Amino acid sequence: MSNLLFSVQGRANRAKFWLVALGIAVIEVILFAVILGGAAMSGDPEKIAAAMGPVASIVILAFVVIATWISVAVAIKRYHDRNKSGWWVLIVFVPVIGGLWYLIECGFLRGTPGPNDYGPDPLAAV
Template sequence: MNWYVAVLKNYAGFSGRAHRTEYWMFFLVNFVISVVLNILSTWAKVFSFIDLIYALAVLIPSIAVGVRRLHDTGRTGWWTLIGLIPIIGTIILIVFLATDGQPGDNEYGPNPKHAPAVA
């Protein structure tokens, strides 16, 4: 949960690099919350509104952490747009996001593996 909160605190931080754990833990928690809200929205209409508000609230942090994750692999954040290509683009983007980051520093900043862990 700390990784999720850390991404939300860096709400619109598109610069720097994001460790694989940071990205995928944010993705997992976000996915679980979305599924729960979606299930609840089938029982009560008020949860449909809450689900929409939540989706809009995490849209920018989701894009930002994805861009930082691509920076960690040495790619520009513009590669997120490849996900707009049906099937193939999404698969390529998932591979990029799951790839280990570049060792050492790159043009986007220091390696996040050597940064202190989120507490």
């Protein structure tokens, strides 16, 4: 599991990409619900600011850093599965089309069948 989440070596299929994306989203929702509690539901900016103390800010920052690394690592593996360099993750910084390109390339297009420059087909082991 740590190889999937933290390593940039190898390949990852679409299912793993979406599983990681969904997992991060669920953890994010739970984390913010626990930290903000009812303050966010009230809509009162003062209550929200009070709920966001220094400890909560550090927890959120740690989560963002870890989630960003995991997302980048899995995206690199998706590009490897498509037989492309991991540097393609930088496409998200191209305005307008970058994010769409990333979503289509990593989320919807099938990887290279069989082994490629980055390792064996992750679907072959299934």
